[in-house]
Amino acid sequence: MPIAKMKRLQVLALERDHDALLRQLERMDCVEISEPDAPDAPESLRRCDSETADCLARQRQVQTAIDALRRAAPPKKAPLLAPRPAIGEAEYLSETGLAYGLALARQVNEAAGRLQQLTALAAQLETDRITLGPWLSLDLPLELTETRCCDVTLGVLPPFVPWDELCGQVQNEYPESELHLLSADRQQQCVLLITHKAATAPVLELLRGRGFAASPLKGRTGTPEENRRRDADRLAEVKRQQETLRKQLDELAERLPELYLCADRLASRLQREENRRRLLTDGCIVAFDGWVPEKKTARLTAYLDTADCDYTLSDPTTEQIPEVPVLLEDNAVARSMNCITEQYSLPAYDGVDPNPVMAPFFILFFGMMMADIGYGLLMLLGSWLFLKKKRPDDRSFMEMIFWCGVTTVVFGAMTGSFFGDFLPQLFKFFDPESTFALPALFSPLDDTMAIMVGSLILGALQVFTGMTVSVVEKCKKGCFMDALFDEITWWIILAGTGLAVLGIGSVSGVPVVLIAGVLMLVYGAGRGKKGFGKVTGFVAAVYNGVTGFFSDILSYVRLMALMLSGAVLAQVFNMLGATTGNVVTFIIIAFVGNMLNLALNLLGCYVHDMRLQFLEFFGRFYKDGGKAYRPLRVRAKHVEIIKEDTKSC
Numbered sequence: 001m002p003i004a005k006m007k008r009l010q011v012l013a014l015e016r017d018h019d020a021l022l023r024q025l026e027r028m029d030c031v032e033i034s035e036p037d038a039p040d041a042p043e044s045l046r047r048c049d050s051e052t053a054d055c056l057a058r059q060r061q062v063q064t065a066i067d068a069l070r071r072a073a074p075p076k077k078a079p080l081l082a083p084r085p086a087i088g089e090a091e092y093l094s095e096t097g098l099a100y101g102l103a104l105a106r107q108v109n110e111a112a113g114r115l116q117q118l119t120a121l122a123a124q125l126e127t128d129r130i131t132l133g134p135w136l137s138l139d140l141p142l143e144l145t146e147t148r149c150c151d152v153t154l155g156v157l158p159p160f161v162p163w164d165e166l167c168g169q170v171q172n173e174y175p176e177s178e179l180h181l182l183s184a185d186r187q188q189q190c191v192l193l194i195t196h197k198a199a200t201a202p203v204l205e206l207l208r209g210r211g212f213a214a215s216p217l218k219g220r221t222g223t224p225e226e227n228r229r230r231d232a233d234r235l236a237e238v239k240r241q242q243e244t245l246r247k248q249l250d251e252l253a254e255r256l257p258e259l260y261l262c263a264d265r266l267a268s269r270l271q272r273e274e275n276r277r278r279l280l281t282d283g284c285i286v287a288f289d290g291w292v293p294e295k296k297t298a299r300l301t302a303y304l305d306t307a308d309c310d311y312t313l314s315d316p317t318t319e320q321i322p323e324v325p326v327l328l329e330d331n332a333v334a335r336s337m338n339c340i341t342e343q344y345s346l347p348a349y350d351g352v353d354p355n356p357v358m359a360p361f362f363i364l365f366f367g368m369m370m371a372d373i374g375y376g377l378l379m380l381l382g383s384w385l386f387l388k389k390k391r392p393d394d395r396s397f398m399e400m401i402f403w404c405g406v407t408t409v410v411f412g413a414m415t416g417s418f419f420g421d422f423l424p425q426l427f428k429f430f431d432p433e434s435t436f437a438l439p440a441l442f443s444p445l446d447d448t449m450a451i452m453v454g455s456l457i458l459g460a461l462q463v464f465t466g467m468t469v470s471v472v473e474k475c476k477k478g479c480f481m482d483a484l485f486d487e488i489t490w491w492i493i494l495a496g497t498g499l500a501v502l503g504i505g506s507v508s509g510v511p512v513v514l515i516a517g518v519l520m521l522v523y524g525a526g527r528g529k530k531g532f533g534k535v536t537g538f539v540a541a542v543y544n545g546v547t548g549f550f551s552d553i554l555s556y557v558r559l560m561a562l563m564l565s566g567a568v569l570a571q572v573f574n575m576l577g578a579t580t581g582n583v584v585t586f587i588i589i590a591f592v593g594n595m596l597n598l599a600l601n602l603l604g605c606y607v608h609d610m611r612l613q614f615l616e617f618f619g620r621f622y623k624d625g626g627k628a629y630r631p632l633r634v635r636a637k638h639v640e641i642i643k644e645d646t647k648s649c
Contacts, residue, residue, distance in 0.1 A: 003353050004327035005294040008316050013309035018279060018286040021307060022272055027089065029633035030296040032325050033275045034289045048279040048286065055270045058102060062266060065105040066259050068112035072246065073253035081389035084640045085257065092641050101262025108252050115245040118238050125235040131216055134183040134190045135224040142220040151200040154215035157189040161210050174199045260638035268635055275632050291325050324349040326626035334359045336399035344614050351623035352473050358613055361462045365612065367407020369562035369605040374419040375598050376412050379405030391640060416440025419594045420570025429583045444567040452560045459556025466620030473621060485520065493517035552616040558608050569597045
């Protein structure tokens with residue numbers, strides 16, 4: 001199917017109505033609001049005010065609350081295929097619900113913030129307890145620093161300072177001073193110094209020369225023991241408050257889904273605000289442009305006709321083509337290729353949708369490379385369950401796996417492979433003389449050459465299909481000569497070569513068709529060139545054409561290679577299990593090995609199949625550069641929204 005035809009939408013509305021208009025367009029899911037063409041806009045128009053910054057701040061607030069609850073009470077992992085909670089569209093868009101979620105986020109953040117503060121305070125109290133330990137023998141208030149005649153100083157000395165020597169020196173030089181050792185360990189010596197005021201300065205000078213430093217207890221009151229008891233009581237209270245807050249957060253963790261819902265609501269709000277910034281206003285009216293698929297214009301106009309606004313719908317001009325968003329309208333099978341096309345690049349609006357012509361080849365090649373009934377059944381079951389239970393918004397990847405699973409089962413039946421040779425090996429445990437084997441049309445190990453030839457034929461078929469698409473597109477655009485000399489010429493040359501080999505179509509031994517093709521190639525390569533340029537053009541055309549065809553088609557040999565490698569690995573794992581001589585061990589080893597082989601094959605087949613499409617197929621006709629159609633819509637990550645407006649697009 002072709003790329004969806006787009007209509008350019010231009011709307012004029014009253015400024016007071018623009019919010020309701022945006023909300024309705026959001027629910028209708030059919031209009032992509034584009035950036036305003038500011039140079040052509042009247043000078044009186046300016047961009048509408050937006051609450052984008054406020055919305056981002058609220059998002060951060062909610063995300064902070066979510067992170068806090070996940071830390072406080074890690075949520076239980078939901079079952080792999082558990083569906084998302086469902087919610088009605090009206091309830092989802094409710095401002096009351098949003099306000100409720102924001103209030104919950106503030107409550108969580110306040111509790112988490114207070115808990116963080118208390119945690120820091122508890123750590124500080126623990127540090128203070130350790131700090132007070134060496135001073136507990138002191139029976140003096142810590143605020144006592146002097147008397148009428150004396151100074152009282154608390155301090156610490158390095159552990160290597162000889163205490164007796166230092167104490168004797170102080171006594172000899174300053175007999176009016178006393179130095180008391182309160183405690184000592186491998187880190188420090190805690191001392192009490194009492195000096196006559198006249199001797200304080202020289203004594204301190206002496207001690208500083210030995211590494212003396214003031215105690216870390218400055219600012220405290222009461223004895224060290226009183227401080228210890230006070231800190232212990234305070235720490236107990238802090239821990240009690242911490243436990244209360246932890247319980248509160250544990251209870252709030254049960255409301256984590258409400259925060260997820262609030263995050264989704266804010267994401268929708270942010271989208272609306274970002275689109276609001278694209279609107280132009282003069283304070284009275286609002287103007288904006290957008291794009292809408294032609295098939296959805298009927299319902300859109302039905303709404304706009306009832307709204308208090310003026311609008312126009314028009315086809316995009318040639319200059320606007322690069323800015324037109326791309327929407328691929330494909331059937332169920334072709335739609336599964338969206339995940340492949342989007343990884344490369346969407347086609348240009350004036351290009352061709354590759355999905356319908358790519359889907360049969362991609363799905364066929366994937367199944368050919370996997371070629372196992374067991375693997376295919378697992379792919380079918382896994383993708384079907386995921387689509388049914390999870391109901392993802394983007395279904396294309398799992399749909400691709402489903403259809404590839406179908407062809408995997410088909411090719412597996414053709415090769416007689418069920419987890420490799422699992423069944424024949426299993427039957428031999430019960431009957432060593434068993435010759436049981438699934439019926440097969442061919443074997444990857446025995447018919448390698450035939451499979452290789454088939455791979456090359458399929459490759460040639462896809463290459464020629466790509467050339468055919470190119471011819472059709474060039475003819476649609478009126479580029480008949482390009483189609484004739486770029487693709488049709490090579491068809492004639494290849495056909496002429498085949499006829500010459502078979503001895504068909506020659507006149508007096510002259511291969512007329514081949515010669516006609518070569519003459520067309522000579523003429524086509526020299527178009528627009530003069531002199532020696534015609535020769536170089538012909539040489540380049542021959543070289544690029546021949547090497548291009550051969551290299552592209554030979555690349556499809558990988559179809560045979562991956563089929564062969566997958567079959568060999570499956571048999572190797574089954575053989576390893578069979579060598580144990582125990583059926584239970586065999587089943588375990590075979591199961592683990594085949595699951596590993598399945599994982600490797602899924603990745604390998606996906607990558608190689610995708611490479612064939614991107615390099616060998618797309619290069620023949622594909623024009624990329626399109627930008628995805630992203631309408632204003634109600635989006636959600638954590639919930640499934642149930643549409644309630646039957647008139648929506």
